[in-house]
Amino acid sequence: MLPSGQVLVAGGFNRTTEAYEPRAGTWWRAANTLTTHRSHTATLLPDGRVLVAGGGRQSSTGVNAELYDEITARWSAAGIMLTTRFGHTATLLPDGRVLVTGGTDREFGGRTLSSAEVYDPGTDTWTATGSLGTARTHHTATLLPSGQVLVVGGDDRGIRSNTAELYDPSTGTWSSTAGMWASRTYHSATLLPSGQVLVVGGDPDGSNVSTELYDPESKTWSSTANMNVARRYHSATVLNDGRVLVVGGYHDSAGIHFSAELYDPATGTWSSTASMNAGRFQHTATLLPNGSLLVVGGAGNQDQSSAELYAPQAPVVLE
Incomplete structure (x- = not known):
C-alpha cells in the first residue's frame, strides 16, 4: 500500500502497472515497469517509493531492480542486484534498508541460493551480507520486534525444510534457532500483535492443515489448532x-480454494468465514485504511484479473 492509501499492483506476466483507489473503488493505469518481473518482491521504502527486485520471465536476466515513485507515477532503474533471484524474500529493516534472501538463479530448475544482499535506498547500492545457513527458496522472512529477521522453511530442489534462522542487521550475521515441527514450503508467516509468529499450511502437496507459533523470547515453537x-x-x-x-x-486433491478462515490468537482457534467469489492462489492481499482486505489477481481456473473486498465488520466478500 502506498502512502496515499492507494494499492499498487505490478509485475506478473507483463509490464503493466495498476493502482487501486479505495475511496472511489476504482483502478487506474500507471506507467509500465521497465522490465517484466515474476517471482519478484515489492517493498515500500520509508521515503514512499516502492522497490521491485528480481524475478522475470525465463528469458530475462532476473537481476533488474526498479523503483516506483507515486508522485510522478513513474518507474526508474535501481542499482543492479548482485545475484539473479527468483522466489526470494525481501524484508524492510528498521534502518530503512532492504534484506533480500535466498531464491533460485533461474525461475525453473535453477540453483537454490544461500546468499543474501542488502539494498540501501540512500546510495542506491546493493551489498553482500552474511549467507544463510541453509540454501532455500519459497521460504518466508519476518521482521521481529527486536529488529532481527526470522527466516523459516522453504525448499532446495524439492527437499523441504523445517529449519529456521535469525538475521541480525547490526552484525550482518545469521544464527540458527529451533526448527519447526513440520517441514514447509509455500506457507505463510505472520507477525501477531503479541510478537509471536504464526506459520500456516504449505507443502507437502498442499495437504498441511497444521499451524505453529514461534516465540522470539524463548526461541521455541509450539503447535496451535489446525486450520x-x-x-x-x-x-x-x-x-x-x-x-x-x-x-x-x-x-x-481439492484444487483451488474459494474458502477463507480466521485465526483468533486469544483462543488459538480457527473459524470459517465468507468464501471469495473466485477461487485463487498466489494472489495478493492488502489491508486497507478502513479495515477491509483487498484481494487481487493470482491464478485460478484461469489467470485472475479480478479483485474483491472482504469486510470484517459484516463479514462479507464484495466484488
Whole structure:
C-alpha cells in the first residue's frame, strides 16, 4: 500500500502497472515497469517509493531492480542486484534498508541460493551480507520486534525444510534457532500483535492443515489448532482486531480454494468465514485504511484479473 492509501499492483506476466483507489473503488493505469518481473518482491521504502527486485520471465536476466515513485507515477532503474533471484524474500529493516534472501538463479530448475544482499535506498547500492545457513527458496522472512529477521522453511530442489534462522542487521550475521515441527514450503508467516509468529499450511502437496507459533523470547515453537482446510499459496493478513484472515490457496486433491478462515490468537482457534467469489492462489492481499482486505489477481481456473473486498465488520466478500 502506498502512502496515499492507494494499492499498487505490478509485475506478473507483463509490464503493466495498476493502482487501486479505495475511496472511489476504482483502478487506474500507471506507467509500465521497465522490465517484466515474476517471482519478484515489492517493498515500500520509508521515503514512499516502492522497490521491485528480481524475478522475470525465463528469458530475462532476473537481476533488474526498479523503483516506483507515486508522485510522478513513474518507474526508474535501481542499482543492479548482485545475484539473479527468483522466489526470494525481501524484508524492510528498521534502518530503512532492504534484506533480500535466498531464491533460485533461474525461475525453473535453477540453483537454490544461500546468499543474501542488502539494498540501501540512500546510495542506491546493493551489498553482500552474511549467507544463510541453509540454501532455500519459497521460504518466508519476518521482521521481529527486536529488529532481527526470522527466516523459516522453504525448499532446495524439492527437499523441504523445517529449519529456521535469525538475521541480525547490526552484525550482518545469521544464527540458527529451533526448527519447526513440520517441514514447509509455500506457507505463510505472520507477525501477531503479541510478537509471536504464526506459520500456516504449505507443502507437502498442499495437504498441511497444521499451524505453529514461534516465540522470539524463548526461541521455541509450539503447535496451535489446525486450520479447517489444508492449503498452500494462500495469503495470511492480520486484521485491525488482531485476528488473522487466511484466504484462498491450493490443494493437490481439492484444487483451488474459494474458502477463507480466521485465526483468533486469544483462543488459538480457527473459524470459517465468507468464501471469495473466485477461487485463487498466489494472489495478493492488502489491508486497507478502513479495515477491509483487498484481494487481487493470482491464478485460478484461469489467470485472475479480478479483485474483491472482504469486510470484517459484516463479514462479507464484495466484488
